[in-house]
Amino acid sequence: MQTMLEAWHIDKSPEELLELLQKVRSMNMHLVSSLIFLIWDIMITFDDEVRYIWRLPRFSPTKWIFLITRYIAVFSLCRMCSLNIPLPLSLTPPESSVCVRIYIAQKTCSGVLFICAQALLMTRACALYFCNRKVAISMGVFLILQVPSIPVIIHFLLPKHYAVMCIKITAARDVILFSVVSIVPFLIILGLTITKYVTGLKAGWGQIPIVSLLVKDDIRLVSIFVSWITATAIATNFISPIFGYTGLYWIMSILPASVRIPNSYQKQPHQLPDLKNPILP
Numbered sequence: 470m471q472t473m474l475e476a477w478h479i480d481k482s483p484e485e486l487l488e489l490l491q492k493v494r495s496m497n498m499h500l501v502s503s504l505i506f507l508i509w510d511i512m513i514t515f516d517d518e519v520r521y522i523w524r525l526p527r528f529s530p531t532k533w534i535f536l537i538t539r540y541i542a543v544f545s546l547c548r549m550c551s552l553n554i555p556l557p558l559s560l561t562p563p564e565s566s567v568c569v570r571i572y573i574a575q576k577t578c579s580g581v582l583f584i585c586a587q588a589l590l591m592t593r594a595c596a597l598y599f600c601n602r603k604v605a606i607s608m609g610v611f612l613i614l615q616v617p618s619i620p621v622i623i624h625f626l627l628p629k630h631y632a633v634m635c636i637k638i639t640a641a642r643d644v645i646l647f648s649v650v651s652i653v654p655f656l657i658i659l660g661l662t663i664t665k666y667v668t669g670l671k672a673g674w675g676q677i678p679i680v681s682l683l684v685k686d687d688i689r690l691v692s693i694f695v696s697w698i699t700a701t702a703i704a705t706n707f708i709s710p711i712f713g714y715t716g717l718y719w720i721m722s723i724l725p726a727s728v729r730i731p732n733s734y735q736k737q738p739h740q741l742p743d744l745k746n747p748i749l750p
Contacts, residue, residue, distance in 0.1 A: 492709075492711050495711070495715075496553070496711055496714050496715055497550075497553055497554050499714075499715040499718050499719065500546065500549055500550055500553060500554075500714075500715075500718045501550060501554075503546060503718040503719045503721065503722040504543070504546040504547065504550065504722065506722050506726070507542055507543060507546065507721075507722035507725060507726060508543065510722075510725075510726040511539060511543070518535075518539075522535050522536065530588075530592065531589070531592050534585055534588045534589050534592065535589060537585050538582065538585040538586055538588075538589055538724075538725050539725045541578065541581055541582055541585060542578075542582055542721045542722060542724070542725045544578075545574075545578030545579070545581075545582065545721060546718065546721060546722065548574055548578065549571070549574060549575060549578070549718070552567075552570065552571045552574060553571065568628075569627070572623075572627065572628065573623055573627075575714075575717060576619070576622070576623045576626070577619060577623065578721070579717055579720075579721060580619040580622070580623075581619070582721055582724060582725070583651055583654075583724075584612065584615055584616065584619075586655075586690075586694075586724050586725075587612060587615070587654050587655065587658060588612055590655070590658045590659070590662070590687055590690070590691075591608045591609075591612060591658055593662065593683050593687060594608070594658055594661050594662045594665070594687075595608060596683075597662060597665040597666060597669065597680070597683075597684075598661075598665055604661075608658075611654070611657075615654065618650070622646075622647070622650060625646075626643050626646065626647065644702045644705050644706045644713070645702065645706075647702075648698050648699065648701075648702040651698050652694070652695050652698055652699070655691045655694055655695065656691065656695070658687075658691075659687060659688065659691045662684060662687050663684070663688070666680070666681075666684045689727070690724075690727045693723065693727055694720065694724060694727075697716065697719070697720050697723065698716075698720065700716070701713060701716025701717070701720070704716070
């Protein structure tokens, strides 16, 4: 242990370093566990994916948004495993450039995943609005504007200093900003969905089982996401920055699992009524 202390130039006792190593080991266990959970979820729903998604037209936006949402998370978590797991095994401290690469990989992958999940929710919301042109364009512009925001947010929140083993020294401002930026778009999309659903209930078509099921699925997805991000932000700010990492790993596996095709969809009538948009101006 002394050899490692001297090599890393750590001003800590062997007991403190051992405690830190245990925390990092726990963090990496959460990382691997979240990846295994996501792969397991893909395996048990793969037949539904092939039946309902792969058979969609080649250039269907829903098809590619769904596939990217599911598999970008697998790639992201595998990439994080390759960067994070070797850290506690090394007898030399990582260079700052390594820590920067880990941080950029984490935020870029999570940002892309969040945008893909938003795009999937937007396609459902757009269907409720009968693909109204104004609504579709507004949602598309809102989604596109978020893409350049990813590097801007990463640059703004890029840490200048890291603790041992590339653990980010987190400021409360950073936690709050990341949480707000992550949560607000989902709440906006959910608000549009619920508003139209309430209108549909009054008009009669909102009681169709598949419509009700899709809206309830969106509410469940956004509720899980918002609750998880909020709890992670609180734990990161008041308990330990380790929770920021473990919370990110699990939301990156839970989010794709939450947008899978519910088995009950196939039991519902999928056809919307032939209305000529009577409830839109």
